[in-house]
Amino acid sequence: MSSDLSINDLISNLNGVGPIQRTKFESINIFSILDLIYYFPRKYIDYSNLVSINDLTPGDVCFKATIDKVCGRYSKRGLHITEAVAYDQTGSVKLIWFNQPYRKQTIKHDVVYLINGKFNLFSGRLLVNNPSLELMSDFPVNSARIIPIYSATKLISSKTIRQTMATIFKNDLQLPESLPKETLSKLQLMSLKQALYEVHFPKSFDSLEKAKYRIAFDEVLVLFLAARINKKNLAKEHALKIDVNIDLVKNFIQTLNFKLTNSQRQIIWQILLDFQKDYPMNRLVQGDVGSGKTIVALVASLNFLTNNFQVCFIAPTEVLAIQHYHTITELLKAVHLDDQVILLTGSTSPSSKIKIKDQIGHNEVKFIIGTHALLQEDVKFSNLALIIVDEQHRFGVKQRQAIQNKTSYQPHLLALSATPIPRSLALTLFGELSISRLKDKPINRHPIITEVIPESNIELVYQTIRQKVNNNEQVFIVCPAITSDNFFKGKSVEFIYQELKEQVFSDLNLGLIHGQLKSKVKNEVMQKFIDHKIDILVATTVIEVGVDVPNATVMVIFDADQFGLAQIHQLRGRVGRGEKTGYCFLVGERNIKQNARIKILEKSSDGFYLAEEDFRIRGAGSIYGENQHGALDLKFANLDDKKLLDKARIESQKIFKSDPELIQYKIIKDKIEKLNNISLLN
Numbered sequence: 001m002s003s004d005l006s007i008n009d010l011i012s013n014l015n016g017v018g019p020i021q022r023t024k025f026e027s028i029n030i031f032s033i034l035d036l037i038y039y040f041p042r043k044y045i046d047y048s049n050l051v052s053i054n055d056l057t058p059g060d061v062c063f064k065a066t067i068d069k070v071c072g073r074y075s076k077r078g079l080h081i082t083e084a085v086a087y088d089q090t091g092s093v094k095l096i097w098f099n100q101p102y103r104k105q106t107i108k109h110d111v112v113y114l115i116n117g118k119f120n121l122f123s124g125r126l127l128v129n130n131p132s133l134e135l136m137s138d139f140p141v142n143s144a145r146i147i148p149i150y151s152a153t154k155l156i157s158s159k160t161i162r163q164t165m166a167t168i169f170k171n172d173l174q175l176p177e178s179l180p181k182e183t184l185s186k187l188q189l190m191s192l193k194q195a196l197y198e199v200h201f202p203k204s205f206d207s208l209e210k211a212k213y214r215i216a217f218d219e220v221l222v223l224f225l226a227a228r229i230n231k232k233n234l235a236k237e238h239a240l241k242i243d244v245n246i247d248l249v250k251n252f253i254q255t256l257n258f259k260l261t262n263s264q265r266q267i268i269w270q271i272l273l274d275f276q277k278d279y280p281m282n283r284l285v286q287g288d289v290g291s292g293k294t295i296v297a298l299v300a301s302l303n304f305l306t307n308n309f310q311v312c313f314i315a316p317t318e319v320l321a322i323q324h325y326h327t328i329t330e331l332l333k334a335v336h337l338d339d340q341v342i343l344l345t346g347s348t349s350p351s352s353k354i355k356i357k358d359q360i361g362h363n364e365v366k367f368i369i370g371t372h373a374l375l376q377e378d379v380k381f382s383n384l385a386l387i388i389v390d391e392q393h394r395f396g397v398k399q400r401q402a403i404q405n406k407t408s409y410q411p412h413l414l415a416l417s418a419t420p421i422p423r424s425l426a427l428t429l430f431g432e433l434s435i436s437r438l439k440d441k442p443i444n445r446h447p448i449i450t451e452v453i454p455e456s457n458i459e460l461v462y463q464t465i466r467q468k469v470n471n472n473e474q475v476f477i478v479c480p481a482i483t484s485d486n487f488f489k490g491k492s493v494e495f496i497y498q499e500l501k502e503q504v505f506s507d508l509n510l511g512l513i514h515g516q517l518k519s520k521v522k523n524e525v526m527q528k529f530i531d532h533k534i535d536i537l538v539a540t541t542v543i544e545v546g547v548d549v550p551n552a553t554v555m556v557i558f559d560a561d562q563f564g565l566a567q568i569h570q571l572r573g574r575v576g577r578g579e580k581t582g583y584c585f586l587v588g589e590r591n592i593k594q595n596a597r598i599k600i601l602e603k604s605s606d607g608f609y610l611a612e613e614d615f616r617i618r619g620a621g622s623i624y625g626e627n628q629h630g631a632l633d634l635k636f637a638n639l640d641d642k643k644l645l646d647k648a649r650i651e652s653q654k655i656f657k658s659d660p661e662l663i664q665y666k667i668i669k670d671k672i673e674k675l676n677n678i679s680l681l682n
């Protein structure tokens with residue numbers, strides 16, 4: 001065995017990892033040894049829990065068996081189904097996989113597999129749904145009793161990952177400790193190297209828990225340190241003080257055909273004060289859908305526009321960018337600044353792009369609206385002083401730097417978000433931001449009528465839909481999943497779309513939108529809905545951060561109990577934005593009416609209250625969600641663990657005081673760097 005393996009070595013430096021293996025690893029974003037050792041198992045199988053087929057009971061099961069009678073077919077709806085039968089001495093059981101056609105080719109006969117999956121009722125019979133398969137021969141009799149299972153893909157198997165992992169730890173791996181010895185002993189934490197080893201090759205579930213806790217500690221420590229460091233770096237930056245012309249602000253506000261809410265006034269004032277400070281503004285404005293965040297941002301921009309500075313407004317989608325462009329141009333007419341507004345997105349034609357970039361570069365336009373395309377290298381601002389980011393909780397520090405590189409000073413940042421994150425969570429996640437909340441809503445809003453409905457009464461919902469569509473109104477239908485690769489829980493948009501299109505509403509115009517569609521297709525579908533060429537839009541939560549379609553009045557949410565309260569609240573904010581009353585139907589299983597959590601939605605329309613309730617009932621995960629979990633890079637840390645947070649916070653203070661540049665903390669510093677590269681919760 002070669003010795004002295006460094007964590008920064010490329011994966012191809014390992015014995016046995018050739019060019020083909022290397023590309024396989026790269027397909028799951030593993031390039032270095034470090035990447036691989038931080039690729040943690042998806043789950044663990046307790047070998048001592050194996051049962052025989054005869055003794056299987058519904059739920060998560062694990063057994064060893066041979067497999068035969070593998071066949072693949074397509075369902076009526078075009079879904080690929082692979083079926084097979086597993087045998088042991090006691091009996092046989094059916095296995096089923098959805099949308100994994102490669103299974104048929106890869107399953108071998110006459111070998112024993114370790115099979116793990118959900119044993120459940122499907123079409124009236126019990127079978128094992130989407131099981132993972134491991135060759136029994138990969139586990140020598142005397143190997144550990146806890147087996148790590150990694151997320152595998154078509155290209156790379158859990159076994160390859162496990163074997164390569166074993167090779168790494170057999171080498172003399174040079175893995176620096178991320179924390180001082182005193183900290184480890186004081187907090188009784190495992191060493192990093194031991195923790196990483198235990199996570200991949202656990203001796204016992206007890207040591208596995210300790211290992212996870214140690215890694216979780218590092219994860220939160222990184223969050224706290226990142227906030228401290230970013231905040232300090234920002235405070236060092238030279239701010240651009242602008243002379244705020246209060247009359248301009250007042251005049252503009254008077255041109256509006258509504259009165260600002262108290263929250264809007266207060267936050268505008270806060271922002272204008274921020275512009276007088278020595279360091280750049282870094283503010284997050286949280287407010288429910290429809291609470292009027294755009295106006296706040298627009299008022300904040302006025303003085304830049306008249307002082308020859310540029311403002312850049314970044315929207316999460318093209319459709320939203322276009323919509324903002326129209327509203328903002330319209331509103332700025334009153335103060336004769338509308339000719340300063342320009343739109344630049346991915347679909348702007350190449351020739352217009354050249355012209356627009358030229359105008360931006362020569363400061364001929366001052367209010368630049370677009371998507372992330374604006375952050376591309378070749379957009380050269382001439383005098384950018386304020387960046388507004390809509391519907392994104394955290395603008396990546398790196399993204400901000402990318403823009404800063406185009407200016408001689410650090411621009412101010414104003415982030416707008418409709419997700420009401422609980423205060424304590426916000427302090428952990430976005431410690432470097434100042435946070436303002438738009439608490440009260442414009443008075444002319446109709447409340448949305450929310451009703452919880454068991455699926456057996458779905459006909460009532462369909463009747464309402466038909467009635468509203470006959471009345472020229474439009475409908476959103478939201479499901480938690482894209483495909484029905486798991487028939488047992490969760491309605492999918494593809495399933496519902498087909499069913500409604502073929503049976504219930506075959507005479508109406510239906511649209512389908514979800515995150516796996518190309519963004520061009522998504523934009524087209526959304527535009528069709530806006531143009532009322534679609535009556536009913538079946539969607540995943542991609543519409544959550546969405547557009548204003550005042551004509552949409554009904555929001556139906558299937559399997560509502562699978563969503564967070566704040567999330568549902570945001571979804572229902574999509575309807576009833578115009579003159580007509582909005583309806584929200586929360587559909588679920590028979591007993592959904594007894595679901596106290598979901599019932600809260602019938603009573604409260606306060607997004608902040610709902611978020612705090614969600615946080616209290618379901619914990620942090622329900623707020624920042626599964627995907628975001630990945631972006632945050634929290635593999636083991638549980639943000640509900642107050643003790644863990646407290647300990648890490650105290651430690652971060654100490655580290656920051658003694659070594660503000662993190663010279664002694666290379667691993668942590670690298671992780672902060674990585675964190676700064678991503679934007680969270682977007």
Ligand code: ADP
Nearest residue numbers: 258259260261288289290291292293294295442
């Ligand atoms: P969001 O916070 O969801 O971004 P918008 O800024 O898009 O909300 O505002 C929603 C609508 O409410 C817009 O049509 C806007 O002009 C209007 N609006 C904003 N503030 C007020 C207010 N104080 N009174 C009445 N209408 C308002």
Ligand code: MG
Nearest residue numbers: 290293294390
């Ligand atoms: Mg908005």
